[in-house]
Amino acid sequence: MAERQRRTPRQARAGSTIDAILDATFQLLEAEGVERLxxxxxxxxxxVSIGTLYQYFGSKQDILALIAQRRAETVRDAIAETVIARPELGSVRTIVRALMHGFEGSPATRQVLFDALFHQADDGMLARHHQVFLASITGKARLEVELSNESAFVLTHAAIGLLRAAAAEPELGLDPMVLEDELVRLMEAYVAALATLQAGRRTKP
Known part of the structure; x- marks a missing residue:
């Protein structure tokens, strides 16, 4: 039976309350910024009452962390589906777009959510996302290259780190379309270098 069907009315209400809190937080972030949140x-x-909010979250940071986590899960799953369906290099742009647009909102909002996500790295959240991603494509994706734990880490974290930096420096006036092209070029070059290296190893006696 599907998870939604198994939920009790109380669980469904709790889920709706949490969703309302997350939506409200995002709306306020967009309208007023994190300083006034x-x-x-x-x-x-x-x-909802403030008491109800504290039944589910201990602080404002906990709410931001859950928003960031859900966005990251959506992006992770979208990338996994792309890698499985389209293992060729052309899928790199789709992956970059998923990373760029998965954390929607103004540059200031994206920076807050990226920071919340990286803050979770202290408790292993990013590592768990990385492990879930690798597990989801293992045995399903027919990639042009073999991704080790280290190379997959570089691919995912390099792009995320650069997007976080771009969100943190809006004064640079980076053009999103040009930035997308540059990220695609970076990732394609890395994948191509891996392919060349692995091909050379296979031809060695």
Missing amino acids: TTNHIAARAG
Whole structure:
């Protein structure tokens, strides 16, 4: 039976409340920025009491962390589907676009969510995303290159790190379309270098 069907009415209400809190937080981030974001404002926008909010979240940072985690899960799953369906180099642009647009919102909002995601790295969240991604494509993706744990780490974290830096420096006025081209070029060059290296190893006696 599907998870949604197994939920009790109480679980469904809890899920709806959490979704309302997350949506309200994102809306306030977009409208007023993180500096003016408080749990009281979030509760009011979500239509719940402050006590109800604290039943689910210990702090504003916990709410931001869950938003960032859900965005990261969506991006991770979209990339896994792309890698499985289209293992050729042409899929790199689709992957870059998933990374760029998975964390929607203004540059300031994206920076807050990227920071929340990287803050979770302290408790191993990014490592778990990385492991889930590798597990999801193992045995399913027919890649042009073999991705070791290290090379997969470089591919995913290099792009995420650069996008986080771009969100943190809006004064640079980076053109999103040009930035997309540059990220695609970077990732394609890395994948091509891996392919060349692995081909050379296979031809050695």
